[in-house]
Amino acid sequence: MADLSTNFLGIKSPNPFWLASAPPTDKAYNVERAFEAGWGGVVWKTLGEAGPPVVNVNGPRYGAIWGPDRRLLGLNNIELITDRDLEINLREIREVKKRWPDRAMIVSIMVPCEEASWKAILPRVEDTGADGIELNFGCPHGMSERGMGAAVGQVPEYIQMVAEWCKQYSKMPVIVKLTPNITDIRYPARAAKAGGADAVSLINTISSIVSVDLDNFAPMPTIDGKGSHGGYCGPAVKPIALNMVAEIARDAETRGLPISGIGGVQTWRDAAEFIALGCGTVQVCTAAMTYGFKIVQEMAQGLSDWMDEKGYETIADFQGRAVPNVTDWQYLNLNYITKAKIDQDLCIKCGRCHIACEDTSHQAITSMVDGVRHFEVMDDECVGCNLCVNVCPVDDCITMVQMTEGSDPRTGQSINNDYANWTTHPNNPMAKQAAE
Amino acid sequence: MTVSETSDVKANRLSSAEYVDNFSDIHPPLTPHEALVEADRCYFCYDAPCMTACPTSIDIPMFIRKIQAGNPVGSAKTIFEQNIMGGMCARVCPTETLCEEVCVRETAEGKPVKIGLLQRYATDTFMEREQSHPFTRATPTGRKIAVIGAGPAGLSCAHRLATLGHDVTVYEAREKAGGLNEYGIASYKTTNDFAQDEVDFILQIGGITIENGKALGRDVTLEQLTADFDAVFLGVGLPGVNALGVDGDDAAGVIDAVDFIGVLRQADDLSLLEVGRRVVVIGGGMTAIDAAMQAKLLGAEEVTVTYRRGQEHMNASLYEQELAQTHGIAIRHWLMPKSLEVLDGAVSAITLEKTALDASGKLAGTGETVTIQADQVFKAIGQTPDAGPLAGVSITLEKGRISVDENRRTSHQKIWAGGDCVAGGEDLTVVSVEDGKIAAESIHKALMA
Numbered sequence: 007m008a009d010l011s012t013n014f015l016g017i018k019s020p021n022p023f024w025l026a027s028a029p030p031t032d033k034a035y036n037v038e039r040a041f042e043a044g045w046g047g048v049v050w051k052t053l054g055e056a057g058p059p060v061v062n063v064n065g066p067r068y069g070a071i072w073g074p075d076r077r078l079l080g081l082n083n084i085e086l087i088t089d090r091d092l093e094i095n096l097r098e099i100r101e102v103k104k105r106w107p108d109r110a111m112i113v114s115i116m117v118p119c120e121e122a123s124w125k126a127i128l129p130r131v132e133d134t135g136a137d138g139i140e141l142n143f144g145c146p147h148g149m150s151e152r153g154m155g156a157a158v159g160q161v162p163e164y165i166q167m168v169a170e171w172c173k174q175y176s177k178m179p180v181i182v183k184l185t186p187n188i189t190d191i192r193y194p195a196r197a198a199k200a201g202g203a204d205a206v207s208l209i210n211t212i213s214s215i216v217s218v219d220l221d222n223f224a225p226m227p228t229i230d231g232k233g234s235h236g237g238y239c240g241p242a243v244k245p246i247a248l249n250m251v252a253e254i255a256r257d258a259e260t261r262g263l264p265i266s267g268i269g270g271v272q273t274w275r276d277a278a279e280f281i282a283l284g285c286g287t288v289q290v291c292t293a294a295m296t297y298g299f300k301i302v303q304e305m306a307q308g309l310s311d312w313m314d315e316k317g318y319e320t321i322a323d324f325q326g327r328a329v330p331n332v333t334d335w336q337y338l339n340l341n342y343i344t345k346a347k348i349d350q351d352l353c354i355k356c357g358r359c360h361i362a363c364e365d366t367s368h369q370a371i372t373s374m375v376d377g378v379r380h381f382e383v384m385d386d387e388c389v390g391c392n393l394c395v396n397v398c399p400v401d402d403c404i405t406m407v408q409m410t411e412g413s414d415p416r417t418g419q420s421i422n423n424d425y426a427n428w429t430t431h432p433n434n435p436m437a438k439q440a441a442e
Numbered sequence: 443m444t445v446s447e448t449s450d451v452k453a454n455r456l457s458s459a460e461y462v463d464n465f466s467d468i469h470p471p472l473t474p475h476e477a478l479v480e481a482d483r484c485y486f487c488y489d490a491p492c493m494t495a496c497p498t499s500i501d502i503p504m505f506i507r508k509i510q511a512g513n514p515v516g517s518a519k520t521i522f523e524q525n526i527m528g529g530m531c532a533r534v535c536p537t538e539t540l541c542e543e544v545c546v547r548e549t550a551e552g553k554p555v556k557i558g559l560l561q562r563y564a565t566d567t568f569m570e571r572e573q574s575h576p577f578t579r580a581t582p583t584g585r586k587i588a589v590i591g592a593g594p595a596g597l598s599c600a601h602r603l604a605t606l607g608h609d610v611t612v613y614e615a616r617e618k619a620g621g622l623n624e625y626g627i628a629s630y631k632t633t634n635d636f637a638q639d640e641v642d643f644i645l646q647i648g649g650i651t652i653e654n655g656k657a658l659g660r661d662v663t664l665e666q667l668t669a670d671f672d673a674v675f676l677g678v679g680l681p682g683v684n685a686l687g688v689d690g691d692d693a694a695g696v697i698d699a700v701d702f703i704g705v706l707r708q709a710d711d712l713s714l715l716e717v718g719r720r721v722v723v724i725g726g727g728m729t730a731i732d733a734a735m736q737a738k739l740l741g742a743e744e745v746t747v748t749y750r751r752g753q754e755h756m757n758a759s760l761y762e763q764e765l766a767q768t769h770g771i772a773i774r775h776w777l778m779p780k781s782l783e784v785l786d787g788a789v790s791a792i793t794l795e796k797t798a799l800d801a802s803g804k805l806a807g808t809g810e811t812v813t814i815q816a817d818q819v820f821k822a823i824g825q826t827p828d829a830g831p832l833a834g835v836s837i838t839l840e841k842g843r844i845s846v847d848e849n850r851r852t853s854h855q856k857i858w859a860g861g862d863c864v865a866g867g868e869d870l871t872v873v874s875v876e877d878g879k880i881a882a883e884s885i886h887k888a889l890m891a
Contacts, residue, residue: 355491
């Protein structure tokens with residue numbers, strides 16, 4: 007059995023699966039159910055400053071997009087931070103942490119961007135016995151209009167400033183949660199590090215209009231005929247999150263900065279991918295909100311089984327293993343040549359590979375051979391683009407096979423097994439000598 | 443009408459609730475949710491095998507995609523473009539040997555997309571929601587065409603001709619239009635008078651007049667019609683029924699299966715219909731199964747279908763055979779009728795001889811016999827053409843059926859034909875619809891040349 011336990015900034019949890027700050031972590035009832043189901047930790051839903059709590063809309067808060075069979079692919083929300091009283095939240099955090107000492111208890115905080123506000127709340131959170139704090143600089147709707155959430159996260163100087171206050175007024179580990187609603191994720195990450203933050207977590211939700219009601223001509227979810235942009239999450243955002251995580255993991259200034267990965271984690275495999283890109287833990291929300299807390303059992307077991315199969319004893323054994331392989335396009339090997347190959351025994355003859363290639367790509371797949379429907383790759387036309395693999399409904403029916411000898415029938419050029427990239431390519435006006 | 447102690451034929455065998463239950467829709471339509479789940483299974487194949495397998499070449503991936511996209515009315519239009527009887531075909535097509543047999547999900551998982559049920563979902567939705575007809579007539583051409591027979595072939599032909607701007611008069615011998623859709627298909631496949639609703643829907647195009655009670659050869663002649671009209675389409679079906687060829691064929695209780703189905707379809711009160719306690723159906727086609735099923739559903743205790751060849755030779759689809767078997771109907775193969783036992787003028791049993799293929803592959807009796815007690819014997823051993831009404835004009839026939847070219851044109855310049863009455867057909871509703879459509883296009887081309 008692989009050891010799934012994690013130590014993130016000194017915060018221990020029995021597995022790397024934390025529930026992200028969101029409705030599932032808004033109160034003791036939910037969090038205890040989550041811990042009973044097996045979640046390794048939670049980030050308690052964002053607390054605001056003392057005083058009258060925020061109010062939420064009383065109409066629909068969520069919108070969604072679906073795949074076939076109405077599988078939820080992306081969820082969007084216009085909910086705000088906790089709308090419960092600060093005192094009640096703090097009391098419950100203390101009680102739950104006491105009852106579940108082996109689980110990670112992180113508290114998300116969002117107060118106005120003033121030193122006094124942070125100075126006031128930090129000791130009160132620390133007093134609960136919580137393991138750490140996460141600064142919500144990401145929420146793209148509602149709170150950002152009040153100068154909080156993404157309004158802070160989009161200004162690196164503010165991130166640094168608030169991170170500094172948090173380090174100054176508390177001993178707790180500080181995680182800065184980053185908004186993806188910026189052009190280059192490295193700048194806010196660098197600012198967090200400069201401010202002394204112990205880690206970053208990303209991504210928060212993406213500003214979005216998830217759909218338009220064509221009867222009322224208003225964004226969904228619609229509140230009395232109007233809609234507002236919300237925060238987008240779920241499986242659809244995972245690729246964006248992975249890229250941003252990788253950007254931080256391989257940036258010279260932030261390399262080694264601990265990361266808690268967030269964005270569309272649905273299965274153990276998604277989690278393993280975030281960890282491979284350097285994350286120490288992953289945070290999950292939409293999957294739990296779709297299927298309930300029990301899914302963590304699939305995630306934990308799946309990750310453990312995969313680690314056993316691969317011979318990884320601890321999370322650290324594979325954490326960050328994919329980071330060195332994330333590179334810039336210009337360094338990709340232009341001598342690496344692949345051709346698609348269709349396994350005729352697995353092929354169900356739907357013809358989608360053919361029409362995708364024929365209509366939209368390189369006319370490299372047959373549809374008829376000797377008067378019979380037959381789908382076969384023509385190596386002399388195939389550029390190895392992988393589109394056919396992606397549109398094929400059958401797993402592993404079409405694969406990309408590397409050519410290692412002979413010549414490429416498309417270009418007529420001999421296969422060269424030496425690495426060569428764009429930086430040295432003769433067509434590149436900026437070409438330079440190959441680096442050692 | 444119990445005529446002897448051994449003959450037990452009577453009406454009212456079931457409670458009124460059982461009649462309602464037994465003759466309700468055998469394959470209930472998909473709910474909107476079921477339709478969406480099923481539509482999501484379609485892969486939108488290129489050069490889709492289902493489309494090739496459909497005799498009317500319906501663009502199946504496109505109509506299913508329209509269901510997926512929340513446009514069932516548009517989906518129905520895609521269906522009707524190729525098959526104006528898409529609603530009935532969705533109910534009666536042997537999809538398991540056509541579109542669904544070649545579905546790539548059949549290849550992949552042994553579970554094809556339920557194309558027939560999706561087609562029914564789309565066409566039913568259209569007919570429920572839309573008051574208007576999906577097509578508009580072209581500018582009138584002033585051409586007149588006579589169509590003989592208001593069955594699937596005739597109505598399909600009439601509709602396409604009317605759409606193209608021609609005026610069509612349909613002559614139908616029976617009281618109602620619809621042909622076998624109205625008189626020859628098991629009632630649990632087409633409930634709530636769907637056949638007549640579909641006729642009404644087809645006639646919405648305009649330009650079609652149906653003359654009921656006008657039989658070819660009796661009330662109208664081809665000689666006259668070819669003189670009065672610019673073209674004639676024959677969709678007269680197969681009016682005759684093969685004889686058993688054994689003594690006692692005329693005894694009480696020996697009944698043509700097609701007539702039995704027709705009477706049942708037109709009955710207002712099923713409890714008034716008589717059915718035997720023990721029923722034997724002779725034949726191996728869809729009509730045999732339909733008759734056997736309906737006898738069983740009317741309350742017959744023992745129903746046996748006998749067929750002179752093996753299971754693999756039966757024209758009824760495997761799906762239909764299994765349907766009968768799960769309803770408690772026995773299907774016995776390699777048996778041919780030898781004699782009927784008649785008591786007091788009514789059949790009481792049938793003796794059949796076992797058969798086998800001889801060395802030359804010819805079917806022959808083995809001499810061994812079995813006797814099955816029967817209060818009724820239904821003959822479903824095939825329908826036969828009747829060339830009589832064609833007299834007066836010269837049309838080439840092929841084994842009694844009308845010979846046509848690939849455009850469904852006969853040897854007579856002004857006469858086209860389609861459906862069960864033409865040679866080489868498959869005796870399927872959907873094939874008849876296609877015949878009518880092809881003939882209409884050919885007539886249009888010939889008249890507008």
